[in-house]
Amino acid sequence: MFDWNDQQKETRAWAREFAEREVKPRAAAMDGNGVYDRAVIDAMFEAGLMGLLVPERYGGRGLSALEYVTAVEELARCDASTALVMSIHSSLVTVLIAAFASDEIRDAVLPDLATKKVGSFALTEEDPTEPTRAEDVGDAFRASGTKMYITNGPIADLIVLFAVTGVTESERHGKVVKRDEISALLVDVEHTEGLTCSDIEGKMGLTAAPVGRLVFSDVSIPSSHLVGERGAGFKMAMKVLDAGRIGAAALAVGVGQAALEAARSYAISRVIGGRPISKFQAIQMMIAEAATRLEAARALTYQAATALDRGDHISEIAAMAKLFASEAATFVASRALQVHGGSGVVRDLHPVERYFRDARVLEIIEGTSEIQKLVVAGHELKG
């Protein structure tokens, strides 16, 4: 078992209390309507939950990765969509800006990202063969293209856009190899014309999370909004995604925890033939397998977060944690649904079908299971 210090225990207790009070009562309605309740984001800003990874000097909490994952886990235990809104904003956007942006950009946006402005991270292309391009026109870049499945896109104040800004040439085995030069640009939505953000409706899970399709039509972005060096966009994205995957793993652990708790309490309260179903070995086997996989997922997630705090290379352990935890969450939620019998498939009776739908989507976001396996294999097979 993990040896938590007092501060870590307090952070978890604080996040749990917040999630139980502000998030849990709204979760079923948000899921049913497929619409995110802005009041939850405002409450998260107010409580300081959107600035957990923003350094203290910019008005955030500057938490360690290990403490941060406990907060994500507690939010996800009550509502995975809320945990997604918070974790993309935090572990991808605020971390990228704190780590790579100029002092001017940091000073200008980090205090707002900690207290009132929502960030989103626009990497995925609608059509990878036609990536979003941003042409250098002197004092600005002009961006055109379509980004897809962007969390917080429809409600974002600030978007980190990854776009092709040119072509780089390098030599490999005596041949000149051309590659897209990808840069990160900060888009201030309020002061931007030519950007259309629409909500992607009809998701099977994480239904409430505001996930959008962003169309950039000749959008002008000042050159001063370049985040990090020109051409370093892909490298920076991969760097923060490594750490972001630990947040995604924590999200999965939170959903799995909610499902296991639901399975346990239903198994104890449901009586068949004069006995609670928890007395049946078939039910016990399901609970035992689910609890074991969840505990393993949790251990891997905390191990990855601890490695990040130590400054180790985390790309392999983070991919392992994301891969294992998201698949474990689907397993646990599926078993929890089975334990609930018919009532498990009825949305208005028990939340387990929501846990199942949410967990399944977690196997896709922030890199599919296949991509995590490629990362792990790449490390294991390195010559």
Ligand SMILES: Cc1cc2nc3c(=O)[nH]c(=O)nc-3n(C[C@H](O)[C@H](O)[C@H](O)COP(=O)(O)OP(=O)(O)OC[C@H]3O[C@@H](n4cnc5c(N)ncnc54)[C@H](O)[C@@H]3O)c2cc1C
């Ligand atoms: C709810 C939700 C929220 C999201 N939020 C964000 C966000 O905030 N920002 C953002 O940029 N993106 C976001 N995404 C996008 C998400 O990260 C991608 O959907 C995911 O990484 C898969 O990319 P894709 O959809 O382009 O699938 P594709 O890359 O087209 O993959 C299709 C299939 O091919 C497999 N595949 C692809 N490449 C390989 C390979 N080399 N080897 C083996 N198999 C391969 C994949 O595993 C998958 O099974 C979100 C997605 C969802 C569903």
